[in-house]
Amino acid sequence: MTYSLTACLLAFSAGVSAHLGIFIKNDWDRHAVTLFHVFIAAPVLGFGLAIFLVDWVYLLQAAVPLLSFDSGLCLSILTYRHFFHALGRFPGPRRARLSSIWAVPDAVIKAQWHLRVNRLHGEYGDFVRIKPNEISINNPEAIKEIHDIHTKCTKGPFYDVNYPHQSLQMARKKAYHSKRRRLWDRAFTSRGYEPHVLEHCQSFLDLVLYQRGTALEVTNLLSRFTWDSMGILVSGRSFNMLHGTPHEVLDQVRKYAPIARLLLWAPWVMILTRNLPILERQTASLMEWYTQYIEERKKQADLSHDLLSYFIQDSLSGSSHAGKGTDQDLVFDTELAVVAGSDTTATTLSCALFFLAKNPNIVKELRGEIDAAVGGGKPLSHSALLGCQYLEGCINESLRLCPPTPSGLPRETGSQGAIIAGTYIPPRSTVSVPVYTVHRDPRNFQDPEQFIPKRWSSRPDLIIRREAFVPFSIGPYSCVGKPFAMMELRLLLATIVKNFNLEFPPGDEPDSLDRIGGTGPQDCFVARIPSFHLIFKARAKE
Numbered sequence: 228m229t230y231s232l233t234a235c236l237l238a239f240s241a242g243v244s245a246h247l248g249i250f251i252k253n254d255w256d257r258h259a260v261t262l263f264h265v266f267i268a269a270p271v272l273g274f275g276l277a278i279f280l281v282d283w284v285y286l287l288q289a290a291v292p293l294l295s296f297d298s299g300l301c302l303s304i305l306t307y308r309h310f311f312h313a314l315g316r317f318p319g320p321r322r323a324r325l326s327s328i329w330a331v332p333d334a335v336i337k338a339q340w341h342l343r344v345n346r347l348h349g350e351y352g353d354f355v356r357i358k359p360n361e362i363s364i365n366n367p368e369a370i371k372e373i374h375d376i377h378t379k380c381t382k383g384p385f386y387d388v389n390y391p392h393q394s395l396q397m398a399r400k401k402a403y404h405s406k407r408r409r410l411w412d413r414a415f416t417s418r419g420y421e422p423h424v425l426e427h428c429q430s431f432l433d434l435v436l437y438q439r440g441t442a443l444e445v446t447n448l449l450s451r452f453t454w455d456s457m458g459i460l461v462s463g464r465s466f467n468m469l470h471g472t473p474h475e476v477l478d479q480v481r482k483y484a485p486i487a488r489l490l491l492w493a494p495w496v497m498i499l500t501r502n503l504p505i506l507e508r509q510t511a512s513l514m515e516w517y518t519q520y521i522e523e524r525k526k527q528a529d530l531s532h533d534l535l536s537y538f539i540q541d542s543l544s545g546s547s548h549a550g551k552g553t554d555q556d557l558v559f560d561t562e563l564a565v566v567a568g569s570d571t572t573a574t575t576l577s578c579a580l581f582f583l584a585k586n587p588n589i590v591k592e593l594r595g596e597i598d599a600a601v602g603g604g605k606p607l608s609h610s611a612l613l614g615c616q617y618l619e620g621c622i623n624e625s626l627r628l629c630p631p632t633p634s635g636l637p638r639e640t641g642s643q644g645a646i647i648a649g650t651y652i653p654p655r656s657t658v659s660v661p662v663y664t665v666h667r668d669p670r671n672f673q674d675p676e677q678f679i680p681k682r683w684s685s686r687p688d689l690i691i692r693r694e695a696f697v698p699f700s701i702g703p704y705s706c707v708g709k710p711f712a713m714m715e716l717r718l719l720l721a722t723i724v725k726n727f728n729l730e731f732p733p734g735d736e737p738d739s740l741d742r743i744g745g746t747g748p749q750d751c752f753v754a755r756i757p758s759f760h761l762i763f764k765a766r767a768k769e
């Protein structure tokens with residue numbers, strides 16, 4: 228017994244030392260799988276086997292020191308986080324000091340993390356400790372300081388989700404990111420995409436006309452448009468979803484989307500989900516699909532100017548400037564392009580149609596502008612829409628009220644810490660600016676809850692702080708697909724407004740976007756709009 232007590236005390240101290248000496252220092256999220264094997268799988272397996280081989284008394288003697296080690300480790304972590312953590316002076320819910328588990332109901336179960344953080348800012352002010360090592364900052368000044376090219380902040384463990392592989396978005400090393408980004412930038416300079424997007428606008432029009440004024444489910448319909456456009460961008464081939472039955476991969480991506488909520492709770496949980504054999508089945512078949520997709524592209528002789536052709540040529544080239552990634556990086560980049568490019572744009576289109584259906588007067592004014600630009604036999608073209616300020620206002624208001632990435636994009640302060648919005652944030656802390664909250668703060672926009680397209684043209688007085696509008700983020704990691712997304716948004720919205728009046732089915736009109744589908748938009752890192760229906764009534768000849 229004396230031996231056991233000494234062993235327990237030693238094991239307890241070893242647990243405390245392991246925390247203070249090792250785990251306190253680095254970010255460990257990327258090692259989630261190894262830690263899981265060492266601390267959970269191996270002991271469970273070991274004890275499971277030992278039950279059949281040795282007397283339970285010996286088993287207990289081994290188990291108690293092990294549990295003592297774990298207790299020492301956990302107690303040390305909790306004590307440190309609660310009493311001694313460098314972020315201790317920042318206000319926030321008590322539970323958030325101890326563990327990010329408190330975020331599970333809002334982030335994972337309800338998918339409403341952006342609303343929770345918004346409420347916390349109302350309660351605690353502009354700086355809130357939302358997780359043990361994370362501060363949310365509701366101040367537009369912080370956006371530049373965290374995301375601008377000169378920032379000392381870097382991408383933190385949040386971006387290890389594909390570790391050891393990386394897509395462009397998840398690349399934490401600046402040098403690798405900027406080389407890879409140059410490749411993406413080159414693919415986006417091509418002017419060859421517009422005719423294809425216009426073809427998809429026409430297919431959308433035909434499909435809606437064919438349904439002859441029946442109520443159509445909007446979010447799925449728009450996803451089919453954005454997926455088809457992404458097919459052109461990524462591989463030069465449309466997915467043809469507007470022409471045929473929805474592609475099976477769209478269903479798979481839909482099923483997988485809720486898993487992305489785990490990222491908002493804790494990156495290490497997402498890493499486990501993607502890598503543990505028992506859990507990875509969900510993602511493995513999707514990854515296999517992307518791999519096949521790339522292989523098919525490689526077989527095509529015409530390496531024209533689409534994203535994959537740039538990547539394939541780059542991987543074959545000997546250029547020292549090449550942003551070479553591994554084959555697996557290419558799979559993750561393809562996934563990023565297809566998913567990030569389609570869901571974000573579909574979300575914005577859904578919101579825009581929602582607000583237009585709610586506001587027939589705005590449709591009237593918008594139609595006047597579009598008719599002047601591309602009416603009377605003039606062909607619809609992107610360049611003709613570039614001067615349409617009211618259209619721009621409708622898009623901006625949709626992006627402002629329903630940003631496709633509503634939560635903050637987390638960054639890590641460097642080894643010296645950083646002064647952000649006039650406040651010193653200690654080294655290696657995670658900081659983020661909550662996009663949904665800054666977009667709706669009355670200190671940044673007058674009447675922030677209202678959809679007012681004119682604030683972006685004839686009513687600039689309704690914008691108090693322009694720099695608070697960041698749907699595509701800013702700086703070197705900002706959205707590389709913005710020009711393409713804006714082209715899709717302008718062309719499809721113009722097509723719809725030129726041809727249809729929008730109405731909710733009788734008795735099925737949601738009060739507001741925030742209540743649509745009962746929950747409002749869901750925060751799965753990329754916002755998802757719950758299903759809703761609209762009737763597209765062909766515009767009467769005037």
Ligand code: HEM
Nearest residue numbers: 395396564568571572631636698699700704706707708712
């Ligand atoms: C309305 C549409 C869109 C919105 C609001 C949007 C928003 C964003 C935001 C906020 C980021 C920064 C993410 C971060 O820092 O973690 C981002 C990054 C990115 N977006 Fe978009 N996006 C849109 C459409 C697109 C499209 C059409 C593509 C085309 C493939 C695309 C590709 C990317 C890529 C590759 C990145 C990573 C950039 C990098 O790390 O250098 N996005 N987007």
